[in-house]
Amino acid sequence: MEEKYVYFFGNGKAEGDATMRELLGGKGANLAEMTNLGIPVPPGFTITTKVCVLYFENKGKYPLGLEEQVGEALGRVEKIMGAKFGDRENPLLVSVRSGARVSMPGMMDTVLNIGLNDSTVAGFIKGTNDERVGWDSYRRFVQMYAEVVMGIKSEGISPFEQAIEEKKREKGITQDTELGPKDLKELVYRFKEIIAERSGGKFPEEPLDQLWGAIGAVFRSWNTPRAKSYRQIHHIPENWGTAVNVQAMVFGNMGSDSATGVAFTRNPATGENIFYGEYLINAQGEDVVAGIRTPQPLNRASKKKPEQTSLEEAMPDVYKQLSEIREKLERHYRDTQDIEFTIQRGKLWMLQTRTGKRTAAAAVKIAVDMVGEGLIDRETAVLRVEPNQLDQLLHPMIDPQVEVRILARGLPASPGAATGKVVFTAEDAVELSQGGEKVILVRIETSPEDIQGMNAAQAILTARGGMTSHAAVVARGMGKCCVVGCGDLKIDYGKELFTVGDVVVKKGDYITLDGTSGKVILGQVRTITPSLSGDFKTLMDWADSFRRLGVRTNADQPKDAKVAREFGAEGIGLCRTEHMFFEGDRIDWVRKMILAGDKKGREEALNHLLPMQREDFLGIFKVMDGLPVTIRTLDPPLHEFLPKADEEISALASQMGVSFDELKAKVEGLSEANPMMGHRGCRLGIVYPEITEMQTRAIFQAACQAIKEGIKVLPEIMIPLVGDVNELRLQKEVVDRVGKETMAEQGVEVDYKVGTMIEIPRASLLADQIAQVAEFFSFGTNDLTQMTFGYSRDDAGVFLPFYVEKGILPHDPFQILDQEGVGQLVEMGVRKGRKTKPDLKIGICGEHGGEPNSVEFCHRVGLDYVSCSPYRVPIARLAAAHAALKGK
């Protein structure tokens, strides 16, 4: 039997349905589904994606039998519409549209009004009783056909638009709408001349030629460079192909009993269960979009001004019918739909239905409401909200009602919005904010020395740097709004101002940042803080009931830990001790420690740091009462704590009472060619065990004190950058020894663990050995990604965006975990680690711990928990629930 290439739909019965998306494409499958539901859909047929594949395999030849099947289906359409394709008296017009398995918006071609020619146009005019509509449709068709099918395109203004402009000049008019039927008719002929001039070919008068031309063009549009690169970026296989939908045209511009509109079955911004949409009387679909006329609201409930005329009022019967369809579609699809409709002379036609896009707030409300309405279950509700979307809900946002003056745009490094006075130094940020001012720290780029200022500021703006620059990473960790790499900013530290073009912004002037979009706005703008209770809480509780994966947070300060705990964090997965080293006068002691000539000198300086670190840990233990706290020993190379510029070195030298030359030489001696792979992590604690000793002592002293105060403390001491079990063994010896001493001194028992980060490829390869000593693993996927790819996060900005853009890599592996490469090492680490210790607790504390795809991967490979920055904790909780539900 001949293969079926064409699927008819119309008059309440379709050969396809919604399950046949692979064969019929998304659009075709939904048109068929609606037809089957008894919803009025203009009849038509879908040519399958299979035909597209065969078309390319056979170098532009259609499979045998297709022509016959198309002819037969077209006959059925004619019969339903009571019109005939190519008939002079009562011509049927059709549209030809693409429709792939997944939406590729704007990537492929469409041709409308097929079937018009010099003779059918008369019949069409007779039917519409509108000469202008007739010639205008014909004019548009010829132009569209020439451009899409015949490939007549120009770099500059199209020759067809030029011809229209000439005609308007000739007539002394300015608007297209002022062109009369005669003008339009003349333009049709002029267009045909242009086609002949440009292509040497002829516009096909024969409707069937037009139809096949359009079908071929739509198939070919699957392979335009634009579509190909879209697929590469979105990982859509080349061999899927597109379907083609041929459908009878209906017209919303046939008088005051005609209309066209778009609607959402619920409010897509708020999620309210109100039918929400716009329409235009006597108009075509493109008029709604073009914005020349102002669309009217769908119903009384959504009228904003009394003078508006809703569809409910203008065409009550049609509105009632549309409302019923809305109900039917929601009941059927069990989700909010985005629909398009046309009313042709009082008759309602549905042209499209698809899942409606919605804001995060709407997504949450709709999901929770629909459970209440019995439409969906809780699992489905949880799956309906995209984890990443929650980001919108967790940060303050700019009030969308307010008009703003955008000064510049940078990279949206950390979401949220904030208003404040501009300052240019970390010191000013601290000082002004202590005086109660809200400030925004503006720097060319930030460095670890700016930490306190960043902490004090409402938001951070930098002129240089990418999504993984210091400013971006730290700000995300702090859950603080941040815009980076804003190249238009010219910062003059000396004059304490920055300029963007002609605009000068001085220290103390107000600006507002939108870290979600990367906008820099002049002046103060009102921001909205969303609520985390109500529906949000309900949904998150459901999510928690489904997930297996624990969610912890990366937090270095009690303040951050508190936020994270409120967001549902179940412990701290990474507390970086070095961030504490920059506070106040600690940095002086850190520097003295680094520059000491011997162990004695180092120990002296460390003794000064000990009580400070102890207080840090005590603060965190108190906030995390009852929950585990993973503390990482010192990680960065020591030169990161030293000044770099000569004047700073000079200042430090006089403070320390040594000569500039001596200090400069020491600073240079510590500098490294590749600090990322240099003397850092446990390599420091091994060469200078006194550092690990001090940190351990601080942890145990704090823990003992907390326990004495009745707090439940579960410290997990984590040794960074381990590549060999001997490194961990030596550091664990130090921790156990100092811990034992301290517990004996204090007379308190602390329930602690010692484990390691797995962030060096070799650690994954030898995880079986490392697990002999480690009591837990935590994957540091930031560094693991750096080493596995050989990409320096600080330098990859030169080529990584290029790689992603060209599709060499599917995405930035620092943002989304590279499952096929780095993921192998994670899996191997888990497998080998658990081979040695079957109950080894394993987590992840790289930035990937808050990225939904990566969280899903962590669930799949059997991790116990993920740890992420405080503001991503809810995202991780939801992603973990998704992972568990999808894994079922």
Next chain:
Amino acid sequence: MEEKYVYFFGNGKAEGDATMRELLGGKGANLAEMTNLGIPVPPGFTITTKVCVLYFENKGKYPLGLEEQVGEALGRVEKIMGAKFGDRENPLLVSVRSGARVSMPGMMDTVLNIGLNDSTVAGFIKGTNDERVGWDSYRRFVQMYAEVVMGIKSEGISPFEQAIEEKKREKGITQDTELGPKDLKELVYRFKEIIAERSGGKFPEEPLDQLWGAIGAVFRSWNTPRAKSYRQIHHIPENWGTAVNVQAMVFGNMGSDSATGVAFTRNPATGENIFYGEYLINAQGEDVVAGIRTPQPLNRASKKKPEQTSLEEAMPDVYKQLSEIREKLERHYRDTQDIEFTIQRGKLWMLQTRTGKRTAAAAVKIAVDMVGEGLIDRETAVLRVEPNQLDQLLHPMIDPQVEVRILARGLPASPGAATGKVVFTAEDAVELSQGGEKVILVRIETSPEDIQGMNAAQAILTARGGMTSHAAVVARGMGKCCVVGCGDLKIDYGKELFTVGDVVVKKGDYITLDGTSGKVILGQVRTITPSLSGDFKTLMDWADSFRRLGVRTNADQPKDAKVAREFGAEGIGLCRTEHMFFEGDRIDWVRKMILAGDKKGREEALNHLLPMQREDFLGIFKVMDGLPVTIRTLDPPLHEFLPKADEEISALASQMGVSFDELKAKVEGLSEANPMMGHRGCRLGIVYPEITEMQTRAIFQAACQAIKEGIKVLPEIMIPLVGDVNELRLQKEVVDRVGKETMAEQGVEVDYKVGTMIEIPRASLLADQIAQVAEFFSFGTNDLTQMTFGYSRDDAGVFLPFYVEKGILPHDPFQILDQEGVGQLVEMGVRKGRKTKPDLKIGICGEHGGEPNSVEFCHRVGLDYVSCSPYRVPIARLAAAHAALKGK
């Protein structure tokens, strides 16, 4: 039945033999073996290593039955010697010596003359008829026992030595030998007082107490910190334990019919088949070592001066007996032996035999000779020469006969020796050497800009840098003598001189470097160039007949390629194209290319480089006629080609006609935080495909030209730093396209391959995908080691030596491939690559390709070839043969 802990030997029959090394230790097994061969060995017995293990397991308690077995064996010794342990009249004296499975020279303890006390000493004197020998032996024994067994040791001068000094002062004499029997007797008593003062204990007069004290001390010496750290460094398991050998004492100092000596069965320096050794009449073993008396040659053949008296002349019968033993031992062990003997009153006793250490030249000659003599087969001969030893044979060496003045010592970065005039700049090196002078380039450190100067110089000396510094790596690549990190050198570039202490060496002064030992020598010294023909060639031919692994070379220039081919290289495994970029005025064009603002500018500069690169390749193709040549496309980050110092930037700016500020900004813009993981390797060729295009064009133009000249060309184009198959795919597209174009232009077909380096961990993890595109793999284990460990080779010098010293890592992984970590990635790469392409050709081109352990690993995991620097090619050939023979 009770376990056997004690193995007796003596009187021609032993309970053990040479195969029982694990149980009896090396020394014990060989004493047993000699006894069984009928060779006269003082009788004795070996307490097994098992006893040592049990001794430690049971906290210093011996296993049941040991005492009885020792008593029984001691009785057998007494019977043979006709003397009794502890007997006043005719006392037996014994020695107690350690003996582990493998030699741990000087690490463990020995006690001699056990059995002497206040009453037996009289009998001993009676037997020896020499009062002085008697009291001297007793005095020595008390001191040795006190120190070794009773642990009476001092930081400064030992109290026993102090007592001797006092005695000499008292007597007004200066030499120990002037002390008479009475003095020595008094010293014995004084020593016993010291023991009582120091330890509160008593020297044991009871011989059996002495014996058991000594046995326990030798067992315990297995666990001294010194011995433990030796084992850690040499990877000797802790649980092996040592055996203890108790043996009857014999004395070479009982008059003119007594003697003691050491010998080699063949000359250990040259390998000549001549019995070679030294002896002393009326002396003890330690006298030969102490150097107070000058030992005499063994036989007439080895007499150097007529007045010497050989053993052959002095004791012809004993010499004859010794010669027969020599023959017997060589025939038995089938290898050169290092023996110790003592003649006690005309009777020959053999005290030790072991495999004789030898120079590389001797090793080769002995191996080849022994095949000729029918003692061993060719396979054994090949296994007898350690591959690393060959290094001595491949480079010029300092004539060992010449006395030299050592000025300073640095790290022996690249072997060989060279003499020349000191120069301080690459330019001077080039200029003087063009004038026919031999020069040595002396720099604080070298950089890629010095390449031409390094090439022109005989040798390189630097004040800074480690074994993997730029100077060291490049010099090894060039097979050029190099000493680095010579910290005593104070170089003053301005004055063109360097100083070491008071010595000033000016430009033009002669120095000599020994890159094998790291010595810097003042003045000119004669060097010897060893021959690579004769026995060496014979042995290497045998090695080649056994090996499976191919051996290629890393060479960037025709000159190096030629040397390598002479050394037996079967192709080039790595030709780095960037080294060519520094020659002559090329660097100017390279810089213009880098600093060009657009593709057009880059292409213009590349067009100037094209003919130069073409000539480079043509030269190499000619030398390697018929052999494959693997050419790697540009690898280092572009900023490596740019000047760094302000004055150089200024010079370049004026040369290029741009402002200093502009150029400085560009140079800074290109600088990277972690260049090792930055914009380099194929990441360059992907962002700037025109670079790969130029290099490909140069390769194909050269290949076509060579083919036209009748040369067989097999280019293999290698894309560096691939981490994803898409990178390789894009670069291969460029190579294939440009190759096709060029071949069409030239009308010549070139048989070429495109492959990749596997040097990023991700490439190993995804080798199955990469093999879909790659036509060969070459493991770049230098970078793979960096990334797998997260060690920057440039920075690891701060902690890596510490790691190796502390035993955290067994060795520097940049010198010996880390088989358990990095090796997993190599194995994985091989396995996954061959899963996709079963016949995929795979090699290695890191520096490990010339390191014998690593070569063995490469053989084991199934690589096709190794590639190493020219001077290591013979080493790799021999190591490959060893691998194949051991794998059988």
